[in-house]
Amino acid sequence: QDWLTRSHQWAARLISALDPSCTFTFPEHSGTSPDQYYGLIKTYLNTRDILSAKRILVSLPKNAKKALFTLADGETVMDEFCGYKFAWVHNVEQKAGTIVAYDSSEISQETRSFQMRVHQRATSLIERYLEHITQQARKLEQSDKELLIHTNIFQCWEEQPFVHPSTFETLALDADLKRQVMGRLSAFKASREYYARTGRAQKMGFLLYGPPGTGKSSFIAAVANFMHYDVFDLDLSAVEDNSCLRSLLTQMSDKAVVVVEDIDTADLPDRRETGTPSGKDKLKARKRGADQPDSDKSGPTLGGMLNFTDGLQSSSGSERIFIFTSNCPDRLDPALIRPGRCDMHVCLSFCDLGVFKHLLQSYMRCTDHELLEPISRLLHVDQAEITPAQAAGYLDAHKGDVTAALAAVCSHLEASSRGQHSDRAASLLVDAQA
Numbered sequence: 001q002d003w004l005t006r007s008h009q010w011a012a013r014l015i016s017a018l019d020p021s022c023t024f025t026f027p028e029h030s031g032t033s034p035d036q037y038y039g040l041i042k043t044y045l046n047t048r049d050i051l052s053a054k055r056i057l058v059s060l061p062k063n064a065k066k067a068l069f070t071l072a073d074g075e076t077v078m079d080e081f082c083g084y085k086f087a088w089v090h091n092v093e094q095k096a097g098t099i100v101a102y103d104s105s106e107i108s109q110e111t112r113s114f115q116m117r118v119h120q121r122a123t124s125l126i127e128r129y130l131e132h133i134t135q136q137a138r139k140l141e142q143s144d145k146e147l148l149i150h151t152n153i154f155q156c157w158e159e160q161p162f163v164h165p166s167t168f169e170t171l172a173l174d175a176d177l178k179r180q181v182m183g184r185l186s187a188f189k190a191s192r193e194y195y196a197r198t199g200r201a202q203k204m205g206f207l208l209y210g211p212p213g214t215g216k217s218s219f220i221a222a223v224a225n226f227m228h229y230d231v232f233d234l235d236l237s238a239v240e241d242n243s244c245l246r247s248l249l250t251q252m253s254d255k256a257v258v259v260v261e262d263i264d265t266a267d268l269p270d271r272r273e274t275g276t277p278s279g280k281d282k283l284k285a286r287k288r289g290a291d292q293p294d295s296d297k298s299g300p301t302l303g304g305m306l307n308f309t310d311g312l313q314s315s316s317g318s319e320r321i322f323i324f325t326s327n328c329p330d331r332l333d334p335a336l337i338r339p340g341r342c343d344m345h346v347c348l349s350f351c352d353l354g355v356f357k358h359l360l361q362s363y364m365r366c367t368d369h370e371l372l373e374p375i376s377r378l379l380h381v382d383q384a385e386i387t388p389a390q391a392a393g394y395l396d397a398h399k400g401d402v403t404a405a406l407a408a409v410c411s412h413l414e415a416s417s418r419g420q421h422s423d424r425a426a427s428l429l430v431d432a433q434a
C-alpha cells in the first residue's frame with residue numbers, strides 16, 4: 001500500500017516537473033456572493049477571438065446594448081500579454097440537487113469558473129495581467145451599457161432608459177464656453193488613475209443658471225452622453241430627511257451625473273447636521289412671524305445636502321458629476337456653490353447671434369441668409385430677447401422654409417424690443433416721479 005502511494009506521489013511530481021505551466025481558477029462565486037473577477041474576465045474575453053471557439057454561449061445582460069459571447073463549457077481561447085500566452089478555459093459543472101424558482105419551477109445548479117493556464121515564468125506578471133483585464137473590462141462595460149435615468153421615489157431610485165439626443169454638437173452654446181466645459185470634462189475622464197492612486201473620490205460640480213428654456217436640461221443630457229454616465233435626478237421634495245438622502249447616495253452607481261433641478265426652490269434649512277437652528281434660520285423664522293424655526297420640519301437640511309455632495313459616503317473609485325440648476329443663483333447658500341462643490345458656474349441665457357446661428361445650422365442646415373442682419377441688430381443693438389427654446393420652436397414650426405422661420409424670429413424680436421423699450425420708459429417715469 002505504502003509503495004503504491006509513494007509511486008503515485010513520484011508520478012505526480014514527475015508530471016509537474018515536465019509540465020512548466022501553472023493554472024489559476026476564478027470561480028463565479030466567492031462564498032455566497034458573486035466574485036468580481038469572474039464577470040470582468042467574461043467581459044474581457046468577449047473582445048478576444050472568442051468566435052473561433054466551437055461552442056459559444058450568447059446572452060444580453062441587463063442594460064447592455066450588445067450581445068455578450070461567453071465560452072461554453074470546456075472551450076478555450078488564447079490571449080497574449082507582455083509576450084506570454086495565456087490559455088483561458090470556461091468550466092461548467094453540474095451540482096447535485098436543484099433550487100426552486102419563484103414560479104415553482106426547478107432550476108438545476110451549476111458551478112462556473114474560468115481557468116487560466118500560463119507558463120510558470122509568467123506567474124510574476126499575474127497581478128499586472130489582472131489589472132489590465134480589470135481596466136479593459138470596466139471600460140467596455142461602461143461604453144456598451146445603455147444609459148439609465150434614475151428618479152427617487154421614497155428611499156429608492158427608480159430607473160428608466162435614458163435616451164436623450166442632446167450632445168455638445170447639438171447644444172447651442174457660446175463656442176469658448178463649450179470648449180472650456182468639454183475640456184474640463186475630458187480632463188476629469190483622464191484623471192481616473194490619479195484619483196484612484198491618491199485614494200480620493202472623483203467628483204466635479206456645475207451650477208447652471210439662467211431663464212427657463214435656455215438649455216439647462218439639454219446641457220445635462222449632453223454631459224451624460226459625453227461621459228456615458230447614468231443620470232440620477234434627485235427630487236429634494238420627495239426626500240424625507242438627511243438619512244434618506246444618505247441612503248440614496250449609497251445606492252447610486254459609481255459613475256453618475258447627479259442632478260438637482262431648481263435647487264433655489266428647495267427649502268433647505270441651515271442646520272448643518274447638528275439639528276441646531278442657525279442664525280439664518282432664526283431670521284427666516286422671524287420673517288415668517290414665528291418665534292423659533294420649525295425644528296420638526298421634515299426634509300433634508302443644507303448640512304445634509306453639503307454632505308451629500310462631498311461627505312464620507314463619497315467613496316474612492318466613484319466618479320460623480322453634480323449638476324445644480326437654478327433660475328435665481330443669488331438665493332443659494334455660498335457653501336453649496338463654492339469651488340470644490342460647484343467648479344463651474346455656467347450661465348445659460350438668451351440667444352446671441354452665435355447661438356442663434358448654431359440653431360439655424362442644426363435645424364435648417366442654413367449658414368447664411370439676408371434676414372440674419374436685422375436679427376443681429378435686434379439682438380445686439382436693440383437688446384431684444386429670445387431663448388434658444390423659443391428660437392428652436394420657430395425653426396421647428398417652419399421646417400423647410402427658412403425665410404418664414406427667420407421672419408417669425410424677427411417678429412418675435414421686434415415685439416421683445418418694443419416690450420423692452422416700454423419697460424425702460426416705465427422705469428424712467430417711476431425714477432422721475434420719485
Ligand SMILES: Nc1ncnc2c1ncn2[C@@H]1O[C@H](COP(=O)(O)OP(=O)(O)OP(=O)(O)O)[C@@H](O)[C@H]1O
Nearest residue numbers: 170171172173212213214215216217218388389392
Ligand atoms: N442651448 C440650446 N441648444 C439647443 N437646443 C436648445 C437649447 N436651449 C433650448 N433648446 C431647445 O429647447 C428645448 C427646451 O430646452 P431645455 O429643456 O434644455 O431648457 P431648460 O433651460 O432646461 O428649461 P427649463 O428651465 O424650463 O427646464 C430643448 O428640447 C431644445 O430643443
